[in-house]
Amino acid sequence: MKYLRRLVWYISSRLLILCCVLGLMTMAFYFSMNATNIYIILKDGMAKRAQVVMMGADENLTAYFSPTYLERDTMLAEARSGQSAYQNYYNITGFDHRINLDWFWCWPWENTARATITERIPAIDGRLKASAREAAEAAGFSLSAPKWQSTQYNVILSRESGQWHIRSLTVAQVIPDE
DSSP states (O other), X not given: OHHHHHHHHHHHHHHHHHHHHHHHHHHHHHHHHHHHHHHHHHHHHHHHHHHHHHHOOOOOGGGTBOHHHHHHOHHHHHHHTTOOHHHHHEXXXXXXXXXXXXXXXXXXXXXXXXXXXXXXXXXXXXXXXGGGHHHHHHHTOOSBOOOOOOEEEEEEEEEETTEEEEEEEEEEEEOOOO
């Protein structure tokens, strides 16, 4: 009986350790999967947002942002109403968009994630429109497109129908130009 009890205890302890290791591996897998999906949503969504603001592109941003956020975003509202300096005075042909994911957390079983990102656009390709030269000079704009303000954002994302969407984007810090 003594040996049988030891054998059962040995097998059950090893099974418990194996279950704990498999549970940790499963959690790490889901955390990594969420992190990858969220990084892609943030990178592509913020690039499309900048494209709408600078180029006036008619993009459907609901694949990246929740509809309630799109209604509140002042930069997008200005761009869509024709008040963007980039669209009014410049022909923007391209830009170098960069996102750094500074911090991220999401439990595998939750439908909400938090992240801190830094958005930078170090280079904007564009020229002043000939038709808007006088108006741009009166407004204080130069021949080259104005720099995009590098900003650190606190982001809240939510998973809706299995897909992540940016629900809130708040400015944490405006980073001075280097």
